[in-house]
Ligand SMILES: O=P(O)(O)OC[C@H]1O[C@H](OP(=O)(O)OP(=O)(O)O)[C@H](O)[C@@H]1O
């Protein structure tokens with residue numbers, strides 16, 4: 001039975017957003033809706049224009065017999081500002097302050113709406129990169145990794161701090177975390193990452209960057225490449241950072257434990273993201 005255009009548009013939009021960055025052939029949609037490819041092409045123009053107008057992303061067209069369309073997540077600059085401002089408001093609440101200048105983050109990292117914002121922001125920042133997998137380190141990076149992975153349509157690999165029999169044989173390295181001020185161990189299951197993978201590292205916090213640098217070192221053992229590093233909150237750090245390139249959403253500039261204030265600014269996101277949806281030239 002032929003499907004009405006309105007129904008096709010809703011289903012196509014849903015399908016494309018459920019399969020980010022995956023090439024979907026016109027034949028797939030034509031068969032799904034018993035419609036001519038010319039009608040599907042017209043539908044896809046409407047979907048693409050609406051995605052771009054609403055700041056959801058874009059559709060990339062791949063010509064040829066093996067071609068099709070893929071949904072590429074994106075964001076408009078103004079919307080990215082709103083999301084980062086909202087995250088900043090949540091993080092800077094004075095009741096988050098813990099002894100030692102730490103911030104209580106567990107509720108934020110478990111808030112599906114806020115994590116969705118984080119996922120959207122990082123996916124838009126790294127959507128143009130070839131990424132096979134998102135990597136993070138237990139524990140607090142896991143929610144962020146899943147949020148980003150959902151938007152980029154890739155799996156998540158979690159580096160552990162301890163070895164477990166259920167991981168099979170593993171590779172481990174030692175590293176120094178500035179946040180905990182101790183030497184720690186990182187462990188990754190050998191079968192969790194294919195040799196030569198392109199990996200996006202994400203984490204909730206970065207001080208000296210020892211943890212991020214540790215993950216980079218671990219990747220070398222798998223002949224894998226770092227496609228990027230995304231950090232939710234970087235903390236202004238006195239000494240030299242142990243990694244060179246990263247994108248952060250927020251920057252913890254200081255805490256006053258007595259006055260109960262938390263200094264939070266926007267991170268380097270707007271300096272590092274090459275372009276936003278409303279600024280991309282080709283349509
Ligand atoms: O840049 P660095 O100085 O290396 O610090 C950053 C690391 O510290 C935090 O982990 P934490 O030790 O709190 O562990 P958790 O995620 O298990 O709570 C955070 O999640 C980072 O992984």
Ligand SMILES: Nc1ncnc2[nH]cnc12
Pocket residue numbers: 101102103104105179205206207235
């Ligand atoms: N929750 C946190 N607050 C402040 N600094 C941190 N470094 C790592 N985690 C942190």
